Amino acid sequence: MAGRVEGKVAFITGAARGQGRSHAIRLAQEGADIIAVDIAEDIPYNVHSGATEADLAETVRQVEALDRRIVASKVDVRDFPALKAAVDDGVAQLGRLDIVSANAGVGGTPQLAEEFPEDQWQTMIDINLSGVWHAAKAAIPHLKAGGRGGSIILTSSEAGIRGYANMAHYVSAKHGVVGLMRSLAMELAPYSIRVNSIHPTQVNTDMIQNSAIYDLFTGKQGSTKEEFAAASQAVIALPIPWVEPVDISNAVLWLASDEARFVTGVPLPVDGGNYLI
Amino acid sequence: MPGRVEGKVAFVTGAARGQGRSHALRLAQEGADIIAVDLTGQIDTVPYAMSTPEDLDETVRQVEALDRRIVATQADVRDFDALKGALDAGVAQLGKLDIVSANAGIFSFGTLDELTEEQWNDMLAVNLTGVWHTVKAAIPHLKANGGGSMILTSSTAGLLAIPNIGHYVAAKHGVVGVMKTAALELAPFNIRVNSVHPTSVNTDMIQNSAAYELFAPDLTPEQRTKEALAPRFQTLNVLPIPWVEPVDISNAVLWLASDESRYVTGLEVRVDAGQLLK
Amino acid sequence: MAGRVEGKVAFVTGAARGQGRSHALRLAQEGADIIAVDICESIPSIERYYPGSTQADLDETVRQIEALDRRVVARKADVRDFDALKSALDEGVAELGHVDVVAANAGVFAFGDKTHEVSDADWQDVIDINQTGVWHTAKAVIPHLIEQGTGGSMILTSSTAGLKGTPNVAAYTASKHAVVGIMRTLALELAPYRIRVNTVHPTGVATDMILNEAAFKLFLPDVEHPTKEQAAEVFASTNALPIPWVEPVDISNAVLFLASDEARYVTGTELKVDAGYTIK
Numbered sequence: 001m002a003g004r005v006e007g008k009v010a011f012i013t014g015a016a017r018g019q020g021r022s023h024a025i026r027l028a029q030e031g032a033d034i035i036a037v038d039i040a041e042d043i044p045y046n047v048h049s050g051a052t053e054a055d056l057a058e059t060v061r062q063v064e065a066l067d068r069r070i071v072a073s074k075v076d077v078r079d080f081p082a083l084k085a086a087v088d089d090g091v092a093q094l095g096r097l098d099i100v101s102a103n104a105g106v107g108g109t110p111q112l113a114e115e116f117p118e119d120q121w122q123t124m125i126d127i128n129l130s131g132v133w134h135a136a137k138a139a140i141p142h143l144k145a146g147g148r149g150g151s152i153i154l155t156s157s158e159a160g161i162r163g164y165a166n167m168a169h170y171v172s173a174k175h176g177v178v179g180l181m182r183s184l185a186m187e188l189a190p191y192s193i194r195v196n197s198i199h200p201t202q203v204n205t206d207m208i209q210n211s212a213i214y215d216l217f218t219g220k221q222g223s224t225k226e227e228f229a230a231a232s233q234a235v236i237a238l239p240i241p242w243v244e245p246v247d248i249s250n251a252v253l254w255l256a257s258d259e260a261r262f263v264t265g266v267p268l269p270v271d272g273g274n275y276l277i
Numbered sequence: 278m279p280g281r282v283e284g285k286v287a288f289v290t291g292a293a294r295g296q297g298r299s300h301a302l303r304l305a306q307e308g309a310d311i312i313a314v315d316l317t318g319q320i321d322t323v324p325y326a327m328s329t330p331e332d333l334d335e336t337v338r339q340v341e342a343l344d345r346r347i348v349a350t351q352a353d354v355r356d357f358d359a360l361k362g363a364l365d366a367g368v369a370q371l372g373k374l375d376i377v378s379a380n381a382g383i384f385s386f387g388t389l390d391e392l393t394e395e396q397w398n399d400m401l402a403v404n405l406t407g408v409w410h411t412v413k414a415a416i417p418h419l420k421a422n423g424g425g426s427m428i429l430t431s432s433t434a435g436l437l438a439i440p441n442i443g444h445y446v447a448a449k450h451g452v453v454g455v456m457k458t459a460a461l462e463l464a465p466f467n468i469r470v471n472s473v474h475p476t477s478v479n480t481d482m483i484q485n486s487a488a489y490e491l492f493a494p495d496l497t498p499e500q501r502t503k504e505a506l507a508p509r510f511q512t513l514n515v516l517p518i519p520w521v522e523p524v525d526i527s528n529a530v531l532w533l534a535s536d537e538s539r540y541v542t543g544l545e546v547r548v549d550a551g552q553l554l555k
Numbered sequence: 556m557a558g559r560v561e562g563k564v565a566f567v568t569g570a571a572r573g574q575g576r577s578h579a580l581r582l583a584q585e586g587a588d589i590i591a592v593d594i595c596e597s598i599p600s601i602e603r604y605y606p607g608s609t610q611a612d613l614d615e616t617v618r619q620i621e622a623l624d625r626r627v628v629a630r631k632a633d634v635r636d637f638d639a640l641k642s643a644l645d646e647g648v649a650e651l652g653h654v655d656v657v658a659a660n661a662g663v664f665a666f667g668d669k670t671h672e673v674s675d676a677d678w679q680d681v682i683d684i685n686q687t688g689v690w691h692t693a694k695a696v697i698p699h700l701i702e703q704g705t706g707g708s709m710i711l712t713s714s715t716a717g718l719k720g721t722p723n724v725a726a727y728t729a730s731k732h733a734v735v736g737i738m739r740t741l742a743l744e745l746a747p748y749r750i751r752v753n754t755v756h757p758t759g760v761a762t763d764m765i766l767n768e769a770a771f772k773l774f775l776p777d778v779e780h781p782t783k784e785q786a787a788e789v790f791a792s793t794n795a796l797p798i799p800w801v802e803p804v805d806i807s808n809a810v811l812f813l814a815s816d817e818a819r820y821v822t823g824t825e826l827k828v829d830a831g832y833t834i835k
Contacts, residue, residue, distance in 0.1 A: 175450045537808035541829075
């Protein structure tokens with residue numbers, strides 16, 4: 001049976017681990033070849049460590065184990081020329097581009113709005129908003145040139161729909177991603193290029209599984225994973241503390257596939273009913 | 278009868294002209310003193326003439342003509358230290374701070390694949406980071422005041438997209454993120470935070486040849502008169518008008534600034550002639 | 556200085572008490588004459604939560620408006636009965652000359668049952684009053700507004716429950732979401748006539764509708780006789796601002812803004828007066 005994205009090529013940012021790796025593998029399982037990029041180093045001001053080159057190599061190994069091709073590069077989404085070169089190179093090798101998953105993002109360090117230093121604010125906006133624009137900007141000429149349409153999926157967040165205290169920079173950047181998605185959807189509709197955003201609740205990755213996030217959710221120092229799970233579950237309607245990366249990947253897969261051929265401009269929550277509460 | 282914001286002090290960014298001047302005047306008419314800042318200078322990527330020191334002087338003149346006090350300073354919202362300095366000096370002179378209108382903003386055009394790094398970065402720096410700077414500078418004063426009201430100027434483009442201004446749309450959506458977060462963080466201090474979302478407003482930001490070209494690429498520059506453009510702008514709205522006047526936004530700002538809205542926080546207030554319905 | 560709605564006439568449903576009376580008075584303070592209607596009766600399916608309004612309540616609204624030197628035409632009418640509602644409005648317009656502002660405020664609150672356990676009769680009462688009643692109000696007034704040709708402002712009272720789900724409050728939540736649908740449709744249909752249509756969305760308002768033991772028990776199911784003080788604590792936890800509920804005048808101030816020409820280009824919006832309830 002043909003895969004659901006058989007023969008397509010997908011460009012994924014932040015692909016070394018977490019949601020990005022999961023997207024790469026899920027799309028590869030369904031027949032796509034992958035162009036993967038990741039900064040693969042630590043970024044200042046984050047409560048979680050950065051991905052490594054070994055992480056990116058592991059993504060390559062797992063995609064190749066599925067008998068799909070992958071072109072992986074160590075690139076920072078803040079560096080547009082480098083990002084463009086990586087996409088151009090990937091398309092040259094794999095022959096086309098159909099799908100974009102603008103997934104790379106950081107969690108920052110929780111603080112009150114008036115307490116963020118300038119560089120922390122700027123780093124967040126540069127990566128989580130401008131970096132998403134860079135990914136789209138680098139991909140659009142290839143999608144247009146292909147003449148087959150395409151699907152761009154921007155990773156926003158529950159924080160792209162609602163506010164959270166102590167995360168003004170993250171919330172602002174993720175709201176900005178929705179604006180970017182809406183503009184792109186309008187500009188690219190004439191080319192049958194669809195653009196949607198996904199809005200995960202807490203996802204079981206390093207971005208949330210760390211003591212700073214535990215304490216942010218519970219409101220007390222030194223909280224355990226179990227205490228975080230309880231606090232996290234309290235904001236999700238379904239009886240779960242978080243979702244797994246593959247749950248987001250399954251949404252990406254649907255939006256990437258022709259099953260969603262007439263779906264564009266949609267903010268899609270994958271949030272266990274977080275927004276209801 | 279006392280004014281609706283009698284005795285309050287309002288901080289207005291982008292106050293030299295347009296909506297900012299209108300906000301300053303409307304709040305002053307209803308009894309507020311004003312702390313005004315404006316860049317009063319040009320940004321290279323902005324395709325229309327920005328405000329001048331003379332514009333800011335005129336705002337001062339008009340506020341003083343209402344017998345209200347005003348402290349006006351040339352300051353760039355991108356420069357946090359300068360902005361904070363201007364606000365701190367204003368509060369020192371006028372005694373306190375109750376109201377914040379984070380209004381300063383710019384406009385430029387380009388599709389997302391054509392925008393330059395400079396256009397994108399200037400837009401985010403002024404229209405998003407500048408709003409955060411304003412909020413950040415004001416919070417300590419509002420906390421010291423025991424409460425207050427912040428009104429962040431977003432746009433209908435903070436709630437939906439309009440082609441050819443993706444950087445503006447992204448920044449204005451980001452403002453909603455700042456607003457919601459600030460509303461949550463500051464509610465325990467009785468500080469309310471809301472955003473206003475105008476449709477096209479009859480100011481220099483839209484009444485210029487670059488904006489006209491965006492709306493009427495099929496017309497020659499000579500044909501692009503205000504009268505010729507009005508029907509194009511009108512297609513955005515549901516009410517039969519091409520644009521609203523600055524005072525219409527000011528009236529919404531005034532309501533949000535006043536104690537009449539004492540329990541209103543976290544809202545996106547649209548003054549959009551029904552644009553969002555379309 | 557002229558009032559903010561000087562010389563206008565406002566039609567207010569559910570005007571005998573609570574928010575409706577407050578709207579009528581606030582608009583009258585700012586110069587409007589009032590056409591007031593209210594059912595002035597207890598509704599059997601609602602009585603178990605709180606008592607209905609009375610003719611004496613409506614008389615008191617009349618007294619307070621007249622004390623402000625404004626004119627008022629008050630009629631006992633049920634928003635479920637279109638003909639009665641239309642007659643009351645038509646009489647008011649005949650006497651006061653025109654109608655400019657509409658506050659479609661009449662509504663009831665029923666709650667406590669799981670959605671699949673609500674009886675058909677209870678469901679129907681809430682839908683008939685909160686949803687169909689708003690449509691009736693609009694249907695009665697629109698011909699006047701169009702014929703006058705001077706625009707107008709309709710303010711439909713929804714709720715935070717018109718924007719978010721609320722467990723165990725099925726009919727009310729459905730009806731208040733429906734009000735948003737009515738508003739959006741009317742705003743589009745009436746824009747060419749410069750008739751503006753918006754909704755207001757209060758969080759808990761300090762009126763009989765929530766200040767009753769049955770409502771307290773919705774939030775404190777394990778307490779046998781919850782007090783107002785106990786309820787206040789739980790209500791406050793649902794708002795971002797540190798308050799348990801808002802006062803009727805806070806909603807009236809939003810209605811006043813929307814009714815006035817200051818909001819002349821505001822249409823199709825959901826205006827929340829909710830102390831941050833919906834952003835939590």
